[in-house]
Amino acid sequence: MYQTLLTSLENGIFTITINRPDKLNALNKQVMLDLNDAIHEVEANAEIKAVILTGSGQKGFVAGADISEFVGLTSGEGMDLARRGQEIFFKFENCSKPVIAAVNGFALGGGCELAMACHFRIAAENAKFGQPEVNLGLIPGYGGTQRLVQLIGKGRALELLMTGGMIDAPTALQYGLVNYVVPQEELIAKATGLLQTIIAKAPLAISRCIQAANAVFDHTKDGYKQELEAFGDCFNTEDMKEGAAAFLEKRKPNFIGK
Structure with missing residues (x-):
């Protein structure tokens, strides 16, 4: 290829x-x-x-x-x-x-x-x-x-x-x-x-870490605003709910990237 x-x-x-x-x-x-x-x-x-x-x-x-x-x-x-x-x-x-x-x-x-x-x-x-x-x-x-x-x-x-x-x-x-x-x-x-x-962590959260960190050096973006929005977005994901539940239940999370 x-x-x-x-x-x-x-x-x-x-x-x-x-x-x-x-x-x-x-x-x-x-x-x-x-x-x-x-x-x-x-x-x-x-x-x-x-x-x-x-x-x-x-x-x-x-x-x-x-x-x-x-x-x-x-x-x-x-x-x-x-x-x-x-x-x-x-x-x-x-x-x-x-x-x-x-x-x-x-x-x-x-x-x-x-x-x-x-x-x-x-x-x-x-x-x-x-x-x-x-x-x-x-x-x-x-x-x-x-x-x-x-x-x-x-x-x-x-x-x-x-x-x-x-x-x-x-x-x-x-x-x-x-x-x-x-x-x-x-x-x-x-x-x-x-x-x-x-890759054992939540994929969507990993992706948002990359975006927010890159925004530090992008003068067209407000990195703090990007972090704020990404943080909020995470609350809409199944992975965040799974991660929180797994933490409280003292078990390993099963992230699916959704």
């Missing part, structure tokens, strides 16, 4: 693996098209409860964009390219189901931007993060300047953006860019374990 992705669905967890290992999984036009289709599949398929996004091999999550596709572009064409990338990455960020990036190696340029568009990140011990676009006379174009500041603060973000330098996994953990650092062989198991915990 996908030219550049491997996908599998097991126990509600959909794993998307970017599969261009000879290019360290660099983002080209086809990868972007496939990622766009994949995130639509995630939203459309009720059997999918959560997503792990990773790269094939042990060296690269996504080592950047395919720079050969940048050569000869005009200013307008460059903007169109970035606009399309931003639109796709927004779909990951605003996905109604939890998306974890399992960063198994280099996450550079567009790869770092893609990882940051996921709801949170887990890194293998060999992972490296960076936005080296200034080395090409460019800046990040898929949302990297915005999300990096949001995640690690302006000072640290600007240092990475302006030096084009890389940080290792322990530094990314210290900066708050990733939630956990684990050995490479434990990466997918760690992501799976976290998602199993998350």
Whole structure:
């Protein structure tokens, strides 16, 4: 179905693996098209409860964009390219189901931007993060300047953006860019374990957590108002009634996503 992705669905967890290992999984036009289709599949398929996004091999999550596709572009064409990338990455960020990036190696340029568009990140011990676009006379174009500041603060973000330098996994953990650092062989198991915990909760509440948290950085929205409305909406769900009843009856809730 996908030219550049491997996908599998097991126990509600959909794993998307970017599969261009000879290019360290660099983002080209086809990868972007496939990622766009994949995130639509995630939203459309009720059997999918959560997503792990990773790269094939042990060296690269996504080592950047395919720079050969940048050569000869005009200013307008460059903007169109970035606009399309931003639109796709927004779909990951605003996905109604939890998306974890399992960063198994280099996450550079567009790869770092893609990882940051996921709801949170887990890194293998060999992972490296960076936005080296200034080395090409460019800046990040898929949302990297915005999300990096949001995640690690302006000072640290600007240092990475302006030096084009890389940080290792322990530094990314210290900066708050990733939630956990684990050995490479434990990466997918760690992501799976976290998602199993998350998808055992009420799906509609999880979705509203994502919406409300994203509203913090959306200047077109009042995050407190969004939280208030989402909180109220939860009272109309069967899951809230089940959750409250289960708590009072000292039993495990059985959520159905309604």
